[in-house]
Amino acid sequence: MRVLRLAQNRLTGALPPGLSGFMGLKELDLGRNALTGPLPAWLTTLRALDVLDLSRNQFRGPLPASMSGVCFPRLQRLCLQQNHLTGPLPPEIGTMARLSVLNFSHNALTGRVPDNITLLTKLTVLLMHHNEGLLCPMPPGLTALKNLVDMCLIDGAPSNSLAPQRRHDTRRFKATRVDALNIGLDNWHSPG
Secondary structure, eight states, X not given: OOEEEOTTSOOEESOOGGGGGOTTOOEEEOOSSEEEEOOOGGGGGOTTOSEEXXXXXXXXXXXOTTOSTTTOTTOOEEEOOSXXXXXXXXXXXXXXXXXXXXXXXXSEEEEEOOGGGGGOTXXXXXXXXXXXXXXXSOOGXXXXXXXXXXXXXXXXXXXXXXXXXXXXXXXXXXXXXXXXXXXXXXXXXXXX
């Protein structure tokens, strides 16, 4: 089997470990269900995945530290939004060189966004808003992501440490937003 799309099927319970046997799986879309539990470590054995969408479920706990470019050398879309994921973003995320879509929004992630996320040069979409525990400042090299057209990173009141982010030249973004601040990043550009 190459593609497994069971989105919006009212699935419940934990991810069945039997899925780990589908080593040639290229797309796993189980979004918009009621799946629970932690993200299982065996997910990283699905090395042929191009798309992993587990969004809009009820997964809890931290992201596996093993989520990396070594485990997911082909992954292009990683959608884990609207779960109950906690803890920091593992720095290994920055090694997933083929990622074009990265969506961790609407979780309970904490800590700083790893600086090496700026190595994901193929990113077109980067969504991390509605994670109240994510701290500013964001990595300074975000403007190096030349393919990025949709970025939403933080929400709530800005901290003083957000000020350095205003130096980023973000005029090239087609759609940028900083939730709850009612301003787009393209309005933040200030010379020097």
